[in-house]
Amino acid sequence: MYQQRNILDNVFYLGSSDRRLNLFENAFPVPNGVSYNSYLVVDEKTVLLDMVDKSVSKAFFENLEHALGDKKLDYVVINHMEPDHTATLEELVYRYPEVTIVGNTKTFTFIKQFFTFDITNKTLEVKEGATLSSGQHTFSFYMAPMVHWPEVMVTYEHEHKMLFSADAFGTFGALSGNIFADEYDYKTEWPAEARRYYSNIVGKYGPQTLALLKKAANLDIDYICPLHGPIWREKEGISWIIDKYSHWAGYIPESDDVVIFYGSIYGGTEDASNHLAAELAKRGAKNIKMYDVSTIDPSYMLAEAFRAKKLVFAASTYNLDIFPKMEILIDDLIAHGLQNRIVALMENGTWATTANKKMKELISGMKNMTILEETVSIKSSLKAEQMPEIEKLAQAIVDAN
Ligand SMILES: Cc1cc2nc3c(=O)[nH]c(=O)nc-3n(C[C@H](O)[C@H](O)[C@H](O)COP(=O)(O)O)c2cc1C
Ligand SMILES: [Fe+2]
Ligand SMILES: [Fe+2]
Numbered sequence: 001m002y003q004q005r006n007i008l009d010n011v012f013y014l015g016s017s018d019r020r021l022n023l024f025e026n027a028f029p030v031p032n033g034v035s036y037n038s039y040l041v042v043d044e045k046t047v048l049l050d051m052v053d054k055s056v057s058k059a060f061f062e063n064l065e066h067a068l069g070d071k072k073l074d075y076v077v078i079n080h081m082e083p084d085h086t087a088t089l090e091e092l093v094y095r096y097p098e099v100t101i102v103g104n105t106k107t108f109t110f111i112k113q114f115f116t117f118d119i120t121n122k123t124l125e126v127k128e129g130a131t132l133s134s135g136q137h138t139f140s141f142y143m144a145p146m147v148h149w150p151e152v153m154v155t156y157e158h159e160h161k162m163l164f165s166a167d168a169f170g171t172f173g174a175l176s177g178n179i180f181a182d183e184y185d186y187k188t189e190w191p192a193e194a195r196r197y198y199s200n201i202v203g204k205y206g207p208q209t210l211a212l213l214k215k216a217a218n219l220d221i222d223y224i225c226p227l228h229g230p231i232w233r234e235k236e237g238i239s240w241i242i243d244k245y246s247h248w249a250g251y252i253p254e255s256d257d258v259v260i261f262y263g264s265i266y267g268g269t270e271d272a273s274n275h276l277a278a279e280l281a282k283r284g285a286k287n288i289k290m291y292d293v294s295t296i297d298p299s300y301m302l303a304e305a306f307r308a309k310k311l312v313f314a315a316s317t318y319n320l321d322i323f324p325k326m327e328i329l330i331d332d333l334i335a336h337g338l339q340n341r342i343v344a345l346m347e348n349g350t351w352a353t354t355a356n357k358k359m360k361e362l363i364s365g366m367k368n369m370t371i372l373e374e375t376v377s378i379k380s381s382l383k384a385e386q387m388p389e390i391e392k393l394a395q396a397i398v399d400a401n
């Protein structure tokens with residue numbers, strides 16, 4: 001049964017949420033679900049902006065059919081060819097054979113790779129700044145390569161100042177009735193999942209995201225309509241999410257907080273990490289967070305590394321190398337281009353302790369990481385005589401800027 005959700009009288013929200021999905025992209029846990037957003041502008045010509053994942057295709061086609069009424073579908077704009085937004089393309093073309101597919105050169109290459117149906121005479125290729133009119137609405141297209149994939153573009157509707165932003169400004173988390181950010185307590189509801197979405201999905205492409213933010217700065221924006229998560233429509237919320245994106249895309253920490261990541265087999269490194277956390281707290285550090293790399297999914301820890309300025313890595317030695325779950329985390333941070341952090345290292349070993357050296361090698365390859373000279377090296381378990389070293393490390397972390 002269709003749902004009618006309007007953004008404006010003639011602009012419809014056709015999306016839906018999946019709360020059953022275990023892993024987004026078969027990689028990232030989504031305990032809060034995820035929404036797939038699609039939009040329809042009904043005008044002299046009808047324009048569909050992006051589609052949905054196959055998991056919510058039934059709801060999407062019901063919503064589309066209802067919103068179109070007796071009108072035919074004239075255009076489908078494909079801002080992003082990833083299957084979470086285009087799995088329904090072939091069925092769309094079967095249902096609405098007269099539709100024209102709007103995209104750029106790369107979009108059409110990707111359509112031919114993902115599908116076998118014939119797109120001859122069904123396409124309208126657009127370049128940077130090209131416009132399309134549907135009657136009362138004018139759309140401009142701006143390329144946003146690598147704001148997830150190379151074919152990504154965004155679409156700006158001039159009359160109502162709406163930016164259809166593809167994956168940019170998206171977030172994990174299902175929509176529960178409310179589709180607008182201002183219908184939620186968005187400053188508490190969305191930052192953690194928006195940050196986890198951005199850092200894991202787009203995080204590697206900070207410079208490209210900054211380029212998109214620069215283009216967006218030249219546009220007067222009253223609505224941001226992303227492909228996942230809520231729609232942003234009031235100035236305060238729009239500024240808030242753009243400010244978050246400026247930090248994330250620029251690899252600028254949001255706070256001076258300390259986050260301790262520890263990897264421990266028997267508990268010795270964990271014990272030392274707990275002592276370090278207490279010493280940090282005694283010296284005034286607040287909001288300290290500790291994560292056991294063996295139990296927390298890396299996607300959450302990556303997001304925390306994008307948020308906080310000071311990162312502690314504490315690991316036991318494992319076959320003359322780093323405890324593997326810690327190495328996975330550090331590799332993940334490297335793969336997503338994390339920069340500009342203050343790093344402290346702590347290691348543990350019973351016969352040949354090498355974790356600090358190995359972690360330092362990895363982290364030294366990252367951009368603008370300040371690795372503190374003070375380190376701690378534990379022999380199997382923390383003893384009272386080593387507490388001054390932990391205290392010194394805590395002081396160095398608090399003092400670092
Ligand atoms: C598979 C395996 C490999 C290990 N390899 C090393 C090693 O190469 N060098 C070393 O000093 N200790 C090695 N250890 C021992 C631990 O690093 C050491 O006992 C450490 O104190 C454990 O810290 P934890 O209590 O935080 O787990 C290894 C342990 C395991 C289980
Ligand atoms: Fe994507
Ligand atoms: Fe997506």
